[in-house]
Amino acid sequence: MNAITLIELGLTGLLVALVPLYFVWRAKGFDNKYRKLVGVTMFFTFDLIMFGAFTRLTDSGLGCPDWPGCYNRSNPLLAHEHINAAQQAMPTGPVTWSKAWIEMTHRYFAMAVGVLIIALMVLAWRRWVRSGKTEPQYRPWFATALLGFVCLQGAFGAWTVTMKLQPVIVTIHLLLGLTLLAMLAWLYARHNPHLAVSPGRGMATPAAIGLALLTLQIALGGWVSTNYAALACTDFPLCDGKLVPDMDFAHGFTLWRHLGMTAAGDFLPFQALTAIHWVHRSFAFVVILYVVWLAHKALRDPGLRKTGRWLLIIVALQLCTGLATIYLNWPLAIAVVHNGGAALLVLLLVMLNYKARYAPAGIAAASPQAAVSPVT
Known part of the structure:
Protein backbone atom coordinates (compact mmCIF):
# COMPACT_ATOMS: atom_id res chain seq x y z
CA MET A 1 0.00 0.00 0.00
CA ASN A 2 1.63 3.23 -1.15
CA ALA A 3 1.48 6.54 0.69
CA ILE A 4 -0.77 8.20 -1.91
CA THR A 5 -3.44 5.52 -1.50
CA LEU A 6 -3.33 5.86 2.29
CA ILE A 7 -3.71 9.64 2.01
CA GLU A 8 -6.66 9.23 -0.38
CA LEU A 9 -8.32 6.80 2.02
CA GLY A 10 -7.78 9.16 4.94
CA LEU A 11 -9.22 12.08 2.98
CA THR A 12 -12.26 9.98 2.06
CA GLY A 13 -12.91 9.17 5.71
CA LEU A 14 -12.50 12.85 6.59
CA LEU A 15 -14.89 13.86 3.81
CA VAL A 16 -17.58 11.48 5.11
CA ALA A 17 -17.06 12.80 8.65
CA LEU A 18 -17.42 16.45 7.56
CA VAL A 19 -21.21 16.21 7.40
CA PRO A 20 -21.73 15.33 11.09
CA LEU A 21 -18.85 17.61 12.09
CA TYR A 22 -20.58 20.55 10.39
CA PHE A 23 -23.79 19.71 12.29
CA VAL A 24 -21.82 19.71 15.55
CA TRP A 25 -19.94 22.91 14.74
CA ARG A 26 -23.21 24.84 14.35
CA ALA A 27 -24.17 24.11 17.96
CA LYS A 28 -23.67 26.95 20.43
CA GLY A 29 -21.42 26.52 23.45
CA PHE A 30 -18.68 23.96 24.09
CA ASP A 31 -20.84 21.73 26.29
CA ASN A 32 -23.52 21.53 23.62
CA LYS A 33 -20.95 20.91 20.87
CA TYR A 34 -19.29 18.09 22.80
CA ARG A 35 -22.60 16.47 23.70
CA LYS A 36 -23.75 16.60 20.08
CA LEU A 37 -20.43 15.19 18.88
CA VAL A 38 -20.82 12.22 21.22
CA GLY A 39 -24.40 11.77 19.97
CA VAL A 40 -23.57 11.84 16.26
CA THR A 41 -20.58 9.54 16.80
CA MET A 42 -22.87 7.09 18.56
CA PHE A 43 -25.40 7.40 15.71
CA PHE A 44 -22.72 6.82 13.05
CA THR A 45 -21.41 3.81 14.99
CA PHE A 46 -24.91 2.34 15.09
CA ASP A 47 -25.22 2.91 11.33
CA LEU A 48 -21.79 1.32 10.82
CA ILE A 49 -22.92 -1.79 12.71
CA MET A 50 -26.06 -1.97 10.56
CA PHE A 51 -24.04 -1.57 7.36
CA GLY A 52 -21.52 -4.11 8.64
CA ALA A 53 -24.40 -6.58 9.00
CA PHE A 54 -25.47 -5.76 5.44
CA THR A 55 -21.89 -6.33 4.27
CA ARG A 56 -21.71 -9.68 6.00
CA LEU A 57 -25.18 -10.84 4.93
CA THR A 58 -24.56 -9.97 1.27
CA ASP A 59 -21.33 -11.98 1.46
CA SER A 60 -19.32 -8.86 0.62
CA GLY A 61 -16.65 -9.22 3.29
CA LEU A 62 -14.08 -10.19 0.68
CA GLY A 63 -15.40 -7.83 -1.99
CA CYS A 64 -11.94 -6.29 -1.81
CA PRO A 65 -9.56 -9.09 -0.82
CA ASP A 66 -6.90 -6.82 0.71
CA TRP A 67 -6.97 -4.07 3.35
CA PRO A 68 -7.42 -1.13 3.83
CA GLY A 69 -7.77 -0.39 0.12
CA CYS A 70 -9.10 -2.37 -2.81
CA TYR A 71 -6.30 -4.08 -4.71
CA ASN A 72 -4.01 -1.44 -3.23
CA ARG A 73 -6.22 1.36 -4.54
CA SER A 74 -8.42 3.80 -2.61
CA ASN A 75 -11.66 2.89 -4.40
CA PRO A 76 -13.03 0.18 -6.69
CA LEU A 77 -13.02 2.45 -9.76
CA LEU A 78 -9.23 2.63 -9.66
CA ALA A 79 -9.09 -1.17 -9.24
CA HIS A 80 -11.43 -1.89 -12.17
CA GLU A 81 -9.01 -4.19 -14.01
CA HIS A 82 -8.58 -6.52 -11.03
CA ILE A 83 -12.29 -6.53 -10.19
CA ASN A 84 -13.29 -7.22 -13.81
CA ALA A 85 -10.84 -10.12 -13.98
CA ALA A 86 -12.07 -11.61 -10.70
CA GLN A 87 -15.73 -11.23 -11.70
CA GLN A 88 -15.18 -12.81 -15.11
CA ALA A 89 -13.36 -15.74 -13.52
CA MET A 90 -16.11 -16.25 -10.92
CA PRO A 91 -19.31 -14.24 -11.64
CA THR A 92 -20.92 -15.13 -8.29
CA GLY A 93 -17.68 -15.22 -6.36
CA PRO A 94 -16.51 -13.10 -3.47
CA VAL A 95 -15.23 -10.29 -5.72
CA THR A 96 -17.79 -8.46 -7.85
CA TRP A 97 -18.44 -4.79 -8.54
CA SER A 98 -21.36 -4.58 -6.13
CA LYS A 99 -19.54 -6.44 -3.36
CA ALA A 100 -16.41 -4.33 -3.78
CA TRP A 101 -18.42 -1.11 -3.39
CA ILE A 102 -20.33 -2.48 -0.40
CA GLU A 103 -17.10 -3.48 1.33
CA MET A 104 -15.33 -0.20 0.61
CA THR A 105 -18.34 1.87 1.66
CA HIS A 106 -18.27 0.00 4.96
CA ARG A 107 -14.58 0.89 5.34
CA TYR A 108 -15.21 4.56 4.49
CA PHE A 109 -17.83 4.78 7.23
CA ALA A 110 -15.45 3.06 9.65
CA MET A 111 -12.79 5.66 8.85
CA ALA A 112 -15.34 8.43 9.42
CA VAL A 113 -16.15 7.02 12.87
CA GLY A 114 -12.42 7.03 13.58
CA VAL A 115 -12.22 10.72 12.59
CA LEU A 116 -15.16 11.58 14.87
CA ILE A 117 -13.56 9.76 17.81
CA ILE A 118 -10.27 11.59 17.20
CA ALA A 119 -12.26 14.85 17.31
CA LEU A 120 -13.83 13.75 20.61
CA MET A 121 -10.43 13.04 22.10
CA VAL A 122 -8.92 16.33 20.90
CA LEU A 123 -11.83 18.37 22.29
CA ALA A 124 -11.70 16.56 25.64
CA TRP A 125 -7.95 17.12 26.01
CA ARG A 126 -8.25 20.74 24.95
CA ARG A 127 -11.00 21.50 27.48
CA TRP A 128 -9.24 19.55 30.23
CA VAL A 129 -5.97 21.46 29.78
CA ARG A 130 -7.56 24.89 29.30
CA SER A 131 -9.75 24.48 32.39
CA GLY A 132 -6.69 23.76 34.52
CA LYS A 133 -7.95 20.22 35.05
CA THR A 134 -10.89 21.50 37.10
CA GLU A 135 -13.78 20.00 35.09
CA PRO A 136 -14.01 16.29 35.90
CA GLN A 137 -16.67 15.64 33.26
CA TYR A 138 -14.03 16.39 30.60
CA ARG A 139 -11.27 14.17 31.86
CA PRO A 140 -9.86 12.86 28.57
CA TRP A 141 -9.06 9.29 29.62
CA PHE A 142 -12.34 7.79 28.41
CA ALA A 143 -12.17 9.58 25.03
CA THR A 144 -8.54 8.45 24.64
CA ALA A 145 -9.57 4.88 25.46
CA LEU A 146 -12.21 5.16 22.73
CA LEU A 147 -9.50 5.94 20.19
CA GLY A 148 -7.45 2.94 21.32
CA PHE A 149 -10.54 0.78 21.12
CA VAL A 150 -11.46 1.90 17.60
CA CYS A 151 -7.88 1.11 16.52
CA LEU A 152 -8.30 -2.39 17.95
CA GLN A 153 -11.59 -2.69 16.07
CA GLY A 154 -9.80 -1.63 12.88
CA ALA A 155 -7.18 -4.33 13.43
CA PHE A 156 -9.87 -6.99 13.66
CA GLY A 157 -11.46 -5.53 10.53
CA ALA A 158 -8.16 -6.06 8.74
CA TRP A 159 -7.82 -9.61 10.09
CA THR A 160 -11.38 -10.34 8.98
CA VAL A 161 -10.20 -9.82 5.41
CA THR A 162 -6.67 -11.20 5.59
CA MET A 163 -7.83 -14.33 7.46
CA LYS A 164 -10.60 -14.94 4.91
CA LEU A 165 -13.65 -14.42 7.15
CA GLN A 166 -12.49 -16.81 9.87
CA PRO A 167 -15.64 -17.11 12.05
CA VAL A 168 -14.05 -16.32 15.42
CA ILE A 169 -12.37 -13.18 14.03
CA VAL A 170 -15.61 -11.95 12.41
CA THR A 171 -17.57 -12.63 15.61
CA ILE A 172 -15.04 -10.73 17.74
CA HIS A 173 -15.16 -7.89 15.20
CA LEU A 174 -18.94 -7.71 15.70
CA LEU A 175 -18.66 -7.80 19.50
CA LEU A 176 -16.01 -5.08 19.49
CA GLY A 177 -18.25 -2.89 17.34
CA LEU A 178 -21.11 -3.29 19.79
CA THR A 179 -18.76 -2.64 22.71
CA LEU A 180 -17.67 0.61 21.04
CA LEU A 181 -21.36 1.53 20.68
CA ALA A 182 -21.92 0.75 24.37
CA MET A 183 -18.96 2.91 25.41
CA LEU A 184 -20.28 5.83 23.37
CA ALA A 185 -23.74 5.36 24.89
CA TRP A 186 -22.20 5.50 28.37
CA LEU A 187 -20.31 8.69 27.48
CA TYR A 188 -23.49 10.19 26.01
CA ALA A 189 -25.41 9.44 29.21
CA ARG A 190 -22.70 11.10 31.32
CA HIS A 191 -22.96 14.30 29.31
CA ASN A 192 -26.75 14.51 29.37
CA PRO A 193 -27.92 15.74 32.78
CA HIS A 194 -31.58 15.13 31.93
CA LEU A 195 -30.82 11.39 32.03
CA ALA A 196 -29.98 11.66 35.74
Whole structure:
Protein backbone atom coordinates (compact mmCIF):
# COMPACT_ATOMS: atom_id res chain seq x y z
CA MET A 1 0.00 0.00 0.00
CA ASN A 2 1.63 3.23 -1.15
CA ALA A 3 1.48 6.54 0.69
CA ILE A 4 -0.77 8.20 -1.91
CA THR A 5 -3.44 5.52 -1.50
CA LEU A 6 -3.33 5.86 2.29
CA ILE A 7 -3.71 9.64 2.01
CA GLU A 8 -6.66 9.23 -0.38
CA LEU A 9 -8.32 6.80 2.02
CA GLY A 10 -7.78 9.16 4.94
CA LEU A 11 -9.22 12.08 2.98
CA THR A 12 -12.26 9.98 2.06
CA GLY A 13 -12.91 9.17 5.71
CA LEU A 14 -12.50 12.85 6.59
CA LEU A 15 -14.89 13.86 3.81
CA VAL A 16 -17.58 11.48 5.11
CA ALA A 17 -17.06 12.80 8.65
CA LEU A 18 -17.42 16.45 7.56
CA VAL A 19 -21.21 16.21 7.40
CA PRO A 20 -21.73 15.33 11.09
CA LEU A 21 -18.85 17.61 12.09
CA TYR A 22 -20.58 20.55 10.39
CA PHE A 23 -23.79 19.71 12.29
CA VAL A 24 -21.82 19.71 15.55
CA TRP A 25 -19.94 22.91 14.74
CA ARG A 26 -23.21 24.84 14.35
CA ALA A 27 -24.17 24.11 17.96
CA LYS A 28 -23.67 26.95 20.43
CA GLY A 29 -21.42 26.52 23.45
CA PHE A 30 -18.68 23.96 24.09
CA ASP A 31 -20.84 21.73 26.29
CA ASN A 32 -23.52 21.53 23.62
CA LYS A 33 -20.95 20.91 20.87
CA TYR A 34 -19.29 18.09 22.80
CA ARG A 35 -22.60 16.47 23.70
CA LYS A 36 -23.75 16.60 20.08
CA LEU A 37 -20.43 15.19 18.88
CA VAL A 38 -20.82 12.22 21.22
CA GLY A 39 -24.40 11.77 19.97
CA VAL A 40 -23.57 11.84 16.26
CA THR A 41 -20.58 9.54 16.80
CA MET A 42 -22.87 7.09 18.56
CA PHE A 43 -25.40 7.40 15.71
CA PHE A 44 -22.72 6.82 13.05
CA THR A 45 -21.41 3.81 14.99
CA PHE A 46 -24.91 2.34 15.09
CA ASP A 47 -25.22 2.91 11.33
CA LEU A 48 -21.79 1.32 10.82
CA ILE A 49 -22.92 -1.79 12.71
CA MET A 50 -26.06 -1.97 10.56
CA PHE A 51 -24.04 -1.57 7.36
CA GLY A 52 -21.52 -4.11 8.64
CA ALA A 53 -24.40 -6.58 9.00
CA PHE A 54 -25.47 -5.76 5.44
CA THR A 55 -21.89 -6.33 4.27
CA ARG A 56 -21.71 -9.68 6.00
CA LEU A 57 -25.18 -10.84 4.93
CA THR A 58 -24.56 -9.97 1.27
CA ASP A 59 -21.33 -11.98 1.46
CA SER A 60 -19.32 -8.86 0.62
CA GLY A 61 -16.65 -9.22 3.29
CA LEU A 62 -14.08 -10.19 0.68
CA GLY A 63 -15.40 -7.83 -1.99
CA CYS A 64 -11.94 -6.29 -1.81
CA PRO A 65 -9.56 -9.09 -0.82
CA ASP A 66 -6.90 -6.82 0.71
CA TRP A 67 -6.97 -4.07 3.35
CA PRO A 68 -7.42 -1.13 3.83
CA GLY A 69 -7.77 -0.39 0.12
CA CYS A 70 -9.10 -2.37 -2.81
CA TYR A 71 -6.30 -4.08 -4.71
CA ASN A 72 -4.01 -1.44 -3.23
CA ARG A 73 -6.22 1.36 -4.54
CA SER A 74 -8.42 3.80 -2.61
CA ASN A 75 -11.66 2.89 -4.40
CA PRO A 76 -13.03 0.18 -6.69
CA LEU A 77 -13.02 2.45 -9.76
CA LEU A 78 -9.23 2.63 -9.66
CA ALA A 79 -9.09 -1.17 -9.24
CA HIS A 80 -11.43 -1.89 -12.17
CA GLU A 81 -9.01 -4.19 -14.01
CA HIS A 82 -8.58 -6.52 -11.03
CA ILE A 83 -12.29 -6.53 -10.19
CA ASN A 84 -13.29 -7.22 -13.81
CA ALA A 85 -10.84 -10.12 -13.98
CA ALA A 86 -12.07 -11.61 -10.70
CA GLN A 87 -15.73 -11.23 -11.70
CA GLN A 88 -15.18 -12.81 -15.11
CA ALA A 89 -13.36 -15.74 -13.52
CA MET A 90 -16.11 -16.25 -10.92
CA PRO A 91 -19.31 -14.24 -11.64
CA THR A 92 -20.92 -15.13 -8.29
CA GLY A 93 -17.68 -15.22 -6.36
CA PRO A 94 -16.51 -13.10 -3.47
CA VAL A 95 -15.23 -10.29 -5.72
CA THR A 96 -17.79 -8.46 -7.85
CA TRP A 97 -18.44 -4.79 -8.54
CA SER A 98 -21.36 -4.58 -6.13
CA LYS A 99 -19.54 -6.44 -3.36
CA ALA A 100 -16.41 -4.33 -3.78
CA TRP A 101 -18.42 -1.11 -3.39
CA ILE A 102 -20.33 -2.48 -0.40
CA GLU A 103 -17.10 -3.48 1.33
CA MET A 104 -15.33 -0.20 0.61
CA THR A 105 -18.34 1.87 1.66
CA HIS A 106 -18.27 0.00 4.96
CA ARG A 107 -14.58 0.89 5.34
CA TYR A 108 -15.21 4.56 4.49
CA PHE A 109 -17.83 4.78 7.23
CA ALA A 110 -15.45 3.06 9.65
CA MET A 111 -12.79 5.66 8.85
CA ALA A 112 -15.34 8.43 9.42
CA VAL A 113 -16.15 7.02 12.87
CA GLY A 114 -12.42 7.03 13.58
CA VAL A 115 -12.22 10.72 12.59
CA LEU A 116 -15.16 11.58 14.87
CA ILE A 117 -13.56 9.76 17.81
CA ILE A 118 -10.27 11.59 17.20
CA ALA A 119 -12.26 14.85 17.31
CA LEU A 120 -13.83 13.75 20.61
CA MET A 121 -10.43 13.04 22.10
CA VAL A 122 -8.92 16.33 20.90
CA LEU A 123 -11.83 18.37 22.29
CA ALA A 124 -11.70 16.56 25.64
CA TRP A 125 -7.95 17.12 26.01
CA ARG A 126 -8.25 20.74 24.95
CA ARG A 127 -11.00 21.50 27.48
CA TRP A 128 -9.24 19.55 30.23
CA VAL A 129 -5.97 21.46 29.78
CA ARG A 130 -7.56 24.89 29.30
CA SER A 131 -9.75 24.48 32.39
CA GLY A 132 -6.69 23.76 34.52
CA LYS A 133 -7.95 20.22 35.05
CA THR A 134 -10.89 21.50 37.10
CA GLU A 135 -13.78 20.00 35.09
CA PRO A 136 -14.01 16.29 35.90
CA GLN A 137 -16.67 15.64 33.26
CA TYR A 138 -14.03 16.39 30.60
CA ARG A 139 -11.27 14.17 31.86
CA PRO A 140 -9.86 12.86 28.57
CA TRP A 141 -9.06 9.29 29.62
CA PHE A 142 -12.34 7.79 28.41
CA ALA A 143 -12.17 9.58 25.03
CA THR A 144 -8.54 8.45 24.64
CA ALA A 145 -9.57 4.88 25.46
CA LEU A 146 -12.21 5.16 22.73
CA LEU A 147 -9.50 5.94 20.19
CA GLY A 148 -7.45 2.94 21.32
CA PHE A 149 -10.54 0.78 21.12
CA VAL A 150 -11.46 1.90 17.60
CA CYS A 151 -7.88 1.11 16.52
CA LEU A 152 -8.30 -2.39 17.95
CA GLN A 153 -11.59 -2.69 16.07
CA GLY A 154 -9.80 -1.63 12.88
CA ALA A 155 -7.18 -4.33 13.43
CA PHE A 156 -9.87 -6.99 13.66
CA GLY A 157 -11.46 -5.53 10.53
CA ALA A 158 -8.16 -6.06 8.74
CA TRP A 159 -7.82 -9.61 10.09
CA THR A 160 -11.38 -10.34 8.98
CA VAL A 161 -10.20 -9.82 5.41
CA THR A 162 -6.67 -11.20 5.59
CA MET A 163 -7.83 -14.33 7.46
CA LYS A 164 -10.60 -14.94 4.91
CA LEU A 165 -13.65 -14.42 7.15
CA GLN A 166 -12.49 -16.81 9.87
CA PRO A 167 -15.64 -17.11 12.05
CA VAL A 168 -14.05 -16.32 15.42
CA ILE A 169 -12.37 -13.18 14.03
CA VAL A 170 -15.61 -11.95 12.41
CA THR A 171 -17.57 -12.63 15.61
CA ILE A 172 -15.04 -10.73 17.74
CA HIS A 173 -15.16 -7.89 15.20
CA LEU A 174 -18.94 -7.71 15.70
CA LEU A 175 -18.66 -7.80 19.50
CA LEU A 176 -16.01 -5.08 19.49
CA GLY A 177 -18.25 -2.89 17.34
CA LEU A 178 -21.11 -3.29 19.79
CA THR A 179 -18.76 -2.64 22.71
CA LEU A 180 -17.67 0.61 21.04
CA LEU A 181 -21.36 1.53 20.68
CA ALA A 182 -21.92 0.75 24.37
CA MET A 183 -18.96 2.91 25.41
CA LEU A 184 -20.28 5.83 23.37
CA ALA A 185 -23.74 5.36 24.89
CA TRP A 186 -22.20 5.50 28.37
CA LEU A 187 -20.31 8.69 27.48
CA TYR A 188 -23.49 10.19 26.01
CA ALA A 189 -25.41 9.44 29.21
CA ARG A 190 -22.70 11.10 31.32
CA HIS A 191 -22.96 14.30 29.31
CA ASN A 192 -26.75 14.51 29.37
CA PRO A 193 -27.92 15.74 32.78
CA HIS A 194 -31.58 15.13 31.93
CA LEU A 195 -30.82 11.39 32.03
CA ALA A 196 -29.98 11.66 35.74
CA VAL A 197 -32.76 10.03 37.73
CA SER A 198 -33.15 8.40 41.10
CA PRO A 199 -31.54 4.96 40.95
CA GLY A 200 -34.09 2.18 40.80
CA ARG A 201 -34.08 0.19 44.00
CA GLY A 202 -32.35 -3.13 43.44
CA MET A 203 -32.02 -2.51 39.67
CA ALA A 204 -28.24 -2.24 39.35
CA THR A 205 -27.43 -5.95 39.59
CA PRO A 206 -30.40 -7.19 37.49
CA ALA A 207 -29.53 -4.63 34.80
CA ALA A 208 -25.90 -5.80 34.72
CA ILE A 209 -27.01 -9.43 34.44
CA GLY A 210 -29.34 -8.48 31.59
CA LEU A 211 -26.50 -6.84 29.68
CA ALA A 212 -24.27 -9.88 30.26
CA LEU A 213 -26.96 -12.27 28.99
CA LEU A 214 -27.56 -10.10 25.94
CA THR A 215 -23.82 -10.02 25.18
CA LEU A 216 -23.68 -13.82 25.24
CA GLN A 217 -26.74 -14.06 23.00
CA ILE A 218 -25.24 -11.59 20.51
CA ALA A 219 -22.03 -13.64 20.47
CA LEU A 220 -24.11 -16.74 19.68
CA GLY A 221 -25.98 -14.80 16.99
CA GLY A 222 -22.71 -13.61 15.50
CA TRP A 223 -21.50 -17.22 15.49
CA VAL A 224 -24.67 -18.22 13.59
CA SER A 225 -24.18 -15.47 11.03
CA THR A 226 -20.45 -15.93 10.47
CA ASN A 227 -20.92 -19.68 10.01
CA TYR A 228 -23.91 -19.14 7.70
CA ALA A 229 -26.08 -21.30 9.94
CA ALA A 230 -29.23 -19.15 9.89
CA LEU A 231 -31.12 -21.68 7.77
CA ALA A 232 -29.84 -24.81 9.48
CA CYS A 233 -33.32 -25.07 11.00
CA THR A 234 -36.14 -24.02 8.67
CA ASP A 235 -39.08 -24.90 10.92
CA PHE A 236 -40.24 -23.63 14.32
CA PRO A 237 -40.62 -24.42 17.19
CA LEU A 238 -39.11 -27.74 16.10
CA CYS A 239 -35.82 -28.03 14.24
CA ASP A 240 -35.74 -30.51 11.38
CA GLY A 241 -39.00 -31.87 12.79
CA LYS A 242 -37.46 -32.60 16.19
CA LEU A 243 -37.40 -30.83 19.52
CA VAL A 244 -33.75 -31.84 19.90
CA PRO A 245 -32.29 -32.51 16.43
CA ASP A 246 -29.11 -34.35 15.57
CA MET A 247 -26.26 -32.00 16.45
CA ASP A 248 -22.47 -31.88 16.44
CA PHE A 249 -21.43 -29.50 19.22
CA ALA A 250 -17.75 -30.41 19.11
CA HIS A 251 -17.21 -29.23 15.54
CA GLY A 252 -19.83 -26.49 15.69
CA PHE A 253 -18.24 -24.74 18.66
CA THR A 254 -14.59 -25.26 17.83
CA LEU A 255 -13.53 -21.63 17.71
CA TRP A 256 -10.22 -21.67 15.83
CA ARG A 257 -10.98 -23.00 12.37
CA HIS A 258 -11.49 -21.74 8.84
CA LEU A 259 -14.92 -20.86 7.48
CA GLY A 260 -16.90 -23.96 6.57
CA MET A 261 -14.16 -26.26 7.78
CA THR A 262 -13.37 -28.28 10.88
CA ALA A 263 -10.17 -27.73 12.82
CA ALA A 264 -8.72 -30.75 10.99
CA GLY A 265 -9.47 -29.18 7.60
CA ASP A 266 -12.50 -31.29 6.64
CA PHE A 267 -15.80 -29.83 5.52
CA LEU A 268 -17.99 -28.80 8.44
CA PRO A 269 -20.85 -31.31 8.85
CA PHE A 270 -24.42 -30.00 8.64
CA GLN A 271 -25.08 -31.27 12.18
CA ALA A 272 -22.50 -28.71 13.39
CA LEU A 273 -24.48 -25.89 11.76
CA THR A 274 -27.64 -27.26 13.34
CA ALA A 275 -26.00 -27.15 16.77
CA ILE A 276 -24.93 -23.54 16.24
CA HIS A 277 -28.43 -22.48 15.19
CA TRP A 278 -30.24 -24.48 17.88
CA VAL A 279 -28.15 -23.09 20.75
CA HIS A 280 -28.73 -19.50 19.61
CA ARG A 281 -32.46 -20.14 19.20
CA SER A 282 -32.84 -21.87 22.57
CA PHE A 283 -30.85 -19.31 24.54
CA ALA A 284 -32.89 -16.52 22.91
CA PHE A 285 -35.90 -17.55 25.01
CA VAL A 286 -33.85 -17.29 28.20
CA VAL A 287 -32.75 -13.78 27.24
CA ILE A 288 -36.25 -12.72 26.14
CA LEU A 289 -37.84 -13.88 29.38
CA TYR A 290 -35.20 -12.18 31.49
CA VAL A 291 -35.31 -8.88 29.58
CA VAL A 292 -39.13 -8.84 29.69
CA TRP A 293 -38.97 -9.37 33.46
CA LEU A 294 -36.31 -6.64 33.74
CA ALA A 295 -38.42 -4.25 31.65
CA HIS A 296 -41.49 -4.83 33.84
CA LYS A 297 -39.33 -4.19 36.89
CA ALA A 298 -38.13 -0.93 35.31
CA LEU A 299 -41.72 0.11 34.54
CA ARG A 300 -42.42 0.30 38.28
CA ASP A 301 -39.76 3.01 38.71
CA PRO A 302 -40.74 6.46 37.39
CA GLY A 303 -37.18 7.28 36.32
CA LEU A 304 -36.73 4.02 34.40
CA ARG A 305 -40.23 3.68 32.95
CA LYS A 306 -39.41 5.00 29.48
CA THR A 307 -36.40 2.70 29.12
CA GLY A 308 -38.48 -0.27 30.28
CA ARG A 309 -41.15 0.53 27.71
CA TRP A 310 -38.63 0.65 24.87
CA LEU A 311 -37.06 -2.60 26.04
CA LEU A 312 -40.41 -4.36 25.64
CA ILE A 313 -40.89 -2.89 22.15
CA ILE A 314 -37.45 -3.86 20.86
CA VAL A 315 -37.59 -7.35 22.41
CA ALA A 316 -40.90 -7.90 20.59
CA LEU A 317 -39.27 -6.66 17.38
CA GLN A 318 -36.34 -9.06 17.85
CA LEU A 319 -38.67 -12.00 18.39
CA CYS A 320 -40.68 -11.15 15.26
CA THR A 321 -37.64 -10.60 13.03
CA GLY A 322 -35.96 -13.73 14.37
CA LEU A 323 -39.01 -15.84 13.51
CA ALA A 324 -39.39 -14.10 10.16
CA THR A 325 -35.86 -15.05 9.12
CA ILE A 326 -36.88 -18.69 9.56
CA TYR A 327 -40.36 -18.64 8.02
CA LEU A 328 -39.46 -16.28 5.14
CA ASN A 329 -36.17 -18.01 4.26
CA TRP A 330 -33.80 -15.38 5.66
CA PRO A 331 -34.74 -12.22 3.70
CA LEU A 332 -31.90 -9.72 3.67
CA ALA A 333 -33.84 -6.68 4.93
CA ILE A 334 -35.28 -8.53 7.92
CA ALA A 335 -31.89 -10.06 8.78
CA VAL A 336 -30.31 -6.58 8.81
CA VAL A 337 -33.15 -5.25 11.00
CA HIS A 338 -32.57 -8.20 13.37
CA ASN A 339 -28.94 -7.12 13.74
CA GLY A 340 -30.06 -3.54 14.31
CA GLY A 341 -32.48 -4.67 16.99
CA ALA A 342 -29.62 -6.32 18.86
CA ALA A 343 -27.67 -3.05 18.73
CA LEU A 344 -30.72 -1.14 20.03
CA LEU A 345 -31.02 -3.57 22.93
CA VAL A 346 -27.37 -2.91 23.76
CA LEU A 347 -28.05 0.84 23.80
CA LEU A 348 -31.12 0.46 26.00
CA LEU A 349 -29.47 -1.86 28.50
CA VAL A 350 -26.40 0.40 28.73
CA MET A 351 -28.71 3.35 29.47
CA LEU A 352 -30.61 1.26 32.02
CA ASN A 353 -27.35 0.29 33.72
CA TYR A 354 -26.21 3.90 33.80
CA LYS A 355 -29.49 5.19 35.22
CA ALA A 356 -29.79 2.41 37.77
CA ARG A 357 -26.23 2.61 39.03
CA TYR A 358 -24.75 6.07 38.49
CA ALA A 359 -27.57 8.60 38.32
CA PRO A 360 -27.67 9.97 41.90
CA ALA A 361 -30.96 10.43 43.72
CA GLY A 362 -32.30 13.98 43.60
CA ILE A 363 -29.55 15.15 41.27
CA ALA A 364 -31.96 16.16 38.52
CA ALA A 365 -33.17 18.94 40.78
CA ALA A 366 -29.62 20.13 41.34
CA SER A 367 -27.35 22.01 38.98
CA PRO A 368 -26.63 20.53 35.52
CA GLN A 369 -22.92 20.38 36.27
CA ALA A 370 -23.51 18.22 39.33
CA ALA A 371 -25.68 15.87 37.32
CA VAL A 372 -22.67 14.49 35.43
CA SER A 373 -21.34 11.40 37.13
CA PRO A 374 -17.66 11.21 38.07
CA VAL A 375 -15.42 10.35 35.14
CA THR A 376 -13.09 7.46 35.61
